[in-house]
Amino acid sequence: MNIGLTLVSQAVAFFLFVWFAAKFVWPPLMRAIETRQKQMAEGLAAAEKGRVELQQAARRSDEELKGARDRAQEIVAQAEKRAAEIVDEARTVARSEGERLVAGAQAEIDQTVSRARETLRDEVAALAVAGAEQILRREVDRTAHAELLAQLRRDL
Amino acid sequence: MHELTPTSYIEHHLAFREMPFLGGMIHLDTVVVSLLLGIVGLWALRLAAVRATAGVPGKWQAAVELLLEFVDDQVKSVFPGDRRFVGPLALTVFVWVLLMNAMDFLPVDIMAWFYEHVLHQEKFRSVPTADVNTTFALALSVFVLMIFYSIKAKGLFGWLHELFCAPFGSHPLLWAFNLLFNIVEYVSKPLSHSLRLYGNMYAGEIIFLLLGMWAATGWVGAILGGLLSTGWAIFHVLIVVLQAFIFMMLTAVYIAMAHEHH
Numbered sequence: 001m002n003i004g005l006t007l008v009s010q011a012v013a014f015f016l017f018v019w020f021a022a023k024f025v026w027p028p029l030m031r032a033i034e035t036r037q038k039q040m041a042e043g044l045a046a047a048e049k050g051r052v053e054l055q056q057a058a059r060r061s062d063e064e065l066k067g068a069r070d071r072a073q074e075i076v077a078q079a080e081k082r083a084a085e086i087v088d089e090a091r092t093v094a095r096s097e098g099e100r101l102v103a104g105a106q107a108e109i110d111q112t113v114s115r116a117r118e119t120l121r122d123e124v125a126a127l128a129v130a131g132a133e134q135i136l137r138r139e140v141d142r143t144a145h146a147e148l149l150a151q152l153r154r155d156l
Numbered sequence: 157m158h159e160l161t162p163t164s165y166i167e168h169h170l171a172f173r174e175m176p177f178l179g180g181m182i183h184l185d186t187v188v189v190s191l192l193l194g195i196v197g198l199w200a201l202r203l204a205a206v207r208a209t210a211g212v213p214g215k216w217q218a219a220v221e222l223l224l225e226f227v228d229d230q231v232k233s234v235f236p237g238d239r240r241f242v243g244p245l246a247l248t249v250f251v252w253v254l255l256m257n258a259m260d261f262l263p264v265d266i267m268a269w270f271y272e273h274v275l276h277q278e279k280f281r282s283v284p285t286a287d288v289n290t291t292f293a294l295a296l297s298v299f300v301l302m303i304f305y306s307i308k309a310k311g312l313f314g315w316l317h318e319l320f321c322a323p324f325g326s327h328p329l330l331w332a333f334n335l336l337f338n339i340v341e342y343v344s345k346p347l348s349h350s351l352r353l354y355g356n357m358y359a360g361e362i363i364f365l366l367l368g369m370w371a372a373t374g375w376v377g378a379i380l381g382g383l384l385s386t387g388w389a390i391f392h393v394l395i396v397v398l399q400a401f402i403f404m405m406l407t408a409v410y411i412a413m414a415h416e417h418h
Contacts, residue, residue: 005180009187010284010293017194017252022244025198028205029224030243032217035210 125153162369169264169365171279172287183287185277190284193255201251223247230405235412242411245301246404249294254400256284257357261389261396264364285399286357288350295350298407302345306414314417349406356399360392 129149173185204220213221227247231239259282271280284290307315319338320331364385371381 004289005177006183006186006287006289007293007296009182010190010290011297013187013191013194014248014252014294014297017198018245018248020198021201021248022241025201025205026224026240026244026247028208029201029217029221030228032208032210032213033221033225036213039210 121153125149128152160372165369165372166362166365168279169268170281170361173277173280183281183289185280185282186284186287186290189259189282190252190256190290193259193284194252197251197255198248201247223251227404231408234405234408235415237415242408245411246408249298249407250400250404253285253294253353253403254397256290257353257396257400259283260286260357260360260364260392263385264361265368283357283361285353286361288354291350291354292346294353294403295346298349298410299342299346302410302414304414305411309415310417318417345410349403349410353399353403356395360388360395363388 129152172183174181175184176182201220204214204217207214208217224243224247227250228239228243231243231246235242262282264282267282268280271277281287303315306318310318320326320334322334323337324330324334367381367385367388369381370384371378
């Protein structure tokens with residue numbers, strides 16, 4: 001056993017080792033650890049923020065979707081109502097137009113009938129006059145009996 | 157080679173390789189093994205530090221980071237101040253002492269054969285911490301740091317004031333008692349610090365030697381001695397790590413205590 005120089009040399013070595021560790025080992029590793037811890041904390045915070053934002057976005061999109069659905073239903077209802085109105089209107093117009101056409105046709109028919117009747121009457125009168133002329137020959141003076149002839153034509 | 161008796165066996169294994177150095181004698185085995193282990197340990201740590209990245213760490217970096225964080229946590233628990241020096245100090249103490257203690261796992265007689273026939277050293281001891289020089293060197297270095305930090309934290313006058321006025325009080329009649337008490341405290345710290353480690357490692361070595369001696373008695377002794385040596389080595393894993401840990405913790409505690417004001 002020899003206490004002395006060995007002790008001193010060990011102490012010197014110890015201080016050198018500590019100095020080395022304090023200068024070349026501890027700082028870079030601690031820096032790496034702390035930087036990574038900071039990065040991870042930031043990453044987790046960002047993830048949390050993203051999660052909250054996602055939730056908010058989902059809620060917002062739900063609301064938007066619901067609003068859009070409501071609006072679409074409203075639009076469809078309005079369109080259906082409008083379509084029914086249009087159909088009704090068209091039906092009314094068609095009915096009145098038909099009635100008008102029928103009335104017009106009726107009027108024309110009436111007119112034609114009366115015109116035909118008139119024509120017929122004239123022609124029968126003419127025939128009657130012609131027949132009477134045939135019978136009476138010269139005895140009938142057209143001017144003298146004009147009133148009579150007109151009377152006849154009216155009665156036919 | 158001298159006659160092989162139990163006494164000569166033990167004496168042979170417990171003899172240091174002494175070498176004249178600067179007019180005195182130096183334990184070459186202790187110095188060489190401890191320097192080698194310190195360099196290997198710090199080189200291994202430096203390896204991780206060189207390639208240290210804040211991104212995804214490699215396996216070695218992750219392991220070293222675990223060690224660093226373990227040491228840092230332990231130091232933080234007793235010393236909440238600036239750990240830029242105390243942290244590396246504790247780390248160095250832990251790694252170095254752990255490696256030196258771990259030399260105890262090498263089988264004593266195989267190592268003796270290796271030292272004798274390969275390195276041509278008839279006397280050579282493997283475990284630097286079983287040399288009281290090493291443990292005293294560490295404990296006294298810590299002691300010097302303790303005084304240094306004490307003066308740094310309180311000022312030279314504050315430190316002297318504490319020497320005379322704490323713990324009993326500042327009455328002039330108590331100065332002598334205070335000083336005596338503080339001297340006892342200051343002396344007991346490095347003594348207990350170094351002798352605890354030395355005693356544990358020395359005792360561990362002795363038990364390996366005794367079991368080795370039993371193995372020399374015959375086949376039964378060889379088998380039983382081998383089994384018991386294995387058992388003791390397994391138990392010794394605990395002691396080696398525990399003693400390194402205790403040495404580190406006490407280093408941190410002493411330095412932390414130096415910062416405390418009474």
